Amino acid sequence: MEPLLIGKGETPQVILPKYANRHGLIAGATGTGKTITLQVLAEGFSELGVPVFAADIKGDLSGVAMAGEAKPKLAERAAQIGVAGYAPQACPTVFWDVFGEQGHPVRGTVSDMGPDLLARLLDLSDVQQAVLMLVFKYCDDQGLALLDLKDLRAALSHVAENAKALGPDYGLISTSSVGAIQRGLIGLEQDSGNAFFGEPALELADLMRVDLSGRGIVNVLAADKLYQKPRLYSTFLLWLLAELFEELPEAGDLEKPKLVFFFDEAHLLFNDAPKALLEKIEQVVRLIRSKGVGIYFVTQNPLDLPDTVLGQLGNRVQHALRAFTPRDQKAVKAAAETLRVNPKLDVEAVITTLGVGEALVSTLQEGGIPGIVEKTMIRPPKSRMGSITPAERQLIIGRSPVSGRYEKAVDRESAYELLTQRANRAAEDASAAKAQADQVKADAAAAKAAARADADWKKDVRDAYGPASRGRAPAAPRAPSRRSDTVVETAVKSATRSLATSIGSQVGRSLLRGILGSLTKR
Incomplete structure (x- = not known):
């Protein structure tokens, strides 16, 4: 399999595909060409059939989706480096955006x-x-x-x-x-x-696609807005790495990676990270290569990365560093010491004098041995330089x-x-229980009121008729007694009774004779 050409120094500087999952570093001060180097590597991996994921903080990387211009200077530079058949060409690209504005939404x-x-x-x-x-x-x-x-x-x-x-x-x-x-x-x-x-959550398989011609898809995350929220930006990319680590099976040593992941502004990943999280990051970086994933950190200063992570980055492209402050000078010294010595170069001095598009490059050679560092002219990209x-x-x-x-x-x-739903059911049950309790309470109050009324009535009876009444209703009162008759009234009543008796007797006898007479005549 053809190696990925980065550029040329005394010899062509390449990344061997089987060592591309040993991770890498692109470092350098602002304006020294880190983004172009990232674009060149993304193009190279795509041509090898390796999918790429990269964050685009300034929008410059979006040009990878369009063919570049056939400028004479670019063709001349390509010829100097030894790029055969240089011609503008776009990469198959998918745009993503956490906010869904400049690409497909990314959710987890x-x-x-x-x-x-x-x-x-x-x-x-x-x-x-x-x-x-x-x-x-x-x-x-x-x-x-x-x-x-x-x-x-x-x-x-x-x-x-x-x-x-x-x-x-x-x-x-x-x-x-x-x-x-x-x-x-x-x-x-x-x-x-x-x-x-939220959902639908990102399917990792959609980041690991190739097009119909076998070229790897370059996934570009629009991060200009996301980058303004550094903690969200770094946590999102770390989550993506962790998902890759958890979901991908062990693959061992492959001819080429399954995916190459570029982490721009990598210092944000490690700023203020607690010790437990740093240990997790180091573990992911150390072990994810066996899943077939290569991680390339892009940052200004190599000192932005912990030594435990920096020591695992086998493929390095070091652009110019400035040595204006003691920390800058320390960074220059650290960068020089981590590159394999070239007797023909004073690396510490060269780092501060590199021009735009130039870099010190050291990659893993056969057997996984770091190559001797060389001052390298980075090849021009075939896609557009700048935003679309x-x-x-x-x-x-x-x-x-x-x-x-x-x-x-x-x-x-x-x-x-x-x-x-649970809260609603609990509220309904509580309401029903309260209603039942209220009914029981109301029934008890009604019974108590009835008992009180009965007791009050009995008390009223006892108060009215005495304790011997035992609550019985009083008997009907007797009619008042009549006064005694006078002597005259007595005599009149006696005469009246005698007369009535006499008349009654005569009438009775007359009736009897009439009846008997009628019987004898027959």
């Missing part, structure tokens, strides 16, 4: 990010990070998917409200720490961080192989919805 879930990286993103203390880990553990146990920030907020609120009940299983839950995490999430949302969290127009960008996005796959966000049932 809160669960994928994990508590460690999320704690770095929110700048949490150790205690707050421990609480965040507890929340993730609880959600895992309960089957609550953490997809976006509202899921995490709902989970935090639920855990805080039930801190006492969860304590025996998950330990002490500090409500003040939960509050601090919630405030951090609000700040992250204000920084548009919620644009990243918005119309050209939109045209490329429209014909992308992943067009339409990530544009529309999906909000499926997750922790927020499930916890909301």
Whole structure:
């Protein structure tokens, strides 16, 4: 397999594909040509059939998607370096953007990010990070998917409200720490961080494509806006590396990498990183090469990287450094000492006098041995140097192989919805229990009122009729007695009775004779 040509010094300087996953460094002061070198390497890997992922902070790298101009100076430089058949050519390119403005949206879930990286993103203390880990553990146990920030907020609120009940299983839950995490999430949302969290999540396979001709796709992340939020920028790229490390199988030594990852402004990855996170980064850098991934750090000063990481970078392109300050001078000395000595070069002196498009290059040779450093003229790129127009960008996005796959966000049932349903059911149950309790209370009050009324009535009866009444109703009162008759009234009544009796007797006898007489005549 043809090596990747970087440029030419006394001899052509190349990267052997089978050692391209041993990582690399592109360093140099601002304006010395780091972006062009990155573009040249991206083109070279694409021609080898290796997909590339690179962040474009200033927009200059977007030109890789369009063919360059056939300028005489570029053709002349290519001829000096020994580039055969130099001709302008575009690379197959896919544009990405966390905010979905200058490329396909890039999303990941809160669960994928994990508590460690999320704690770095929110700048949490150790205690707050421990609480965040507890929340993730609880959600895992309960089957609550953490997809976006509202899921995490709902989970935090639920855990805080039930801190006492969860304590025996998950330990002490500090409500003040939960509050601090919630405030951090609000700040992250204000920084548009919620644009990243959600679904559909990025499929790593979409970063590892080749076109129909077998050239690797160059994935360009529009990072001009993302770079203004350094913590989000570095955490996002570290998350992507961690995902590659977790998902890709072991591949061993390959003829060429599966993917080459360029990490621009790499110092942001290590600024203020806690020791545990630094150890994780070092582990990823050390082991991810066995997954077939090469990482190339792009930074101004080699001292921006920890020694444990710097020592693992086998392919190096060192552009000019300035030695105006003691730190600059220390950086120059450190850069010179990490390159394999060339007896013909005073590397420490040459670093400060390199011109634009020139660099000190040392790459791994056969057997993985670092090559002798050489002052090298970097070959010109075949694609456009500089940015493309918005119309050209939109045209490329429209014909992308992943067009339409990530544009529309999906909000499926997750922790927020499930916890909301639980809260609603709990509220309904509490309302029903309260209504039942209120009814029982009302019934008891009614019975008590009835008993009180009965007791009051009996008391009134006893008060009216005495204790012997035992609550019985009084008998009807007797009619008042009549006065005695006078002597005259008595005599009149007696005569009247005698007369009535006499008349009655006569009438009776007359009736009897009439009846008997009629019978005898027959």
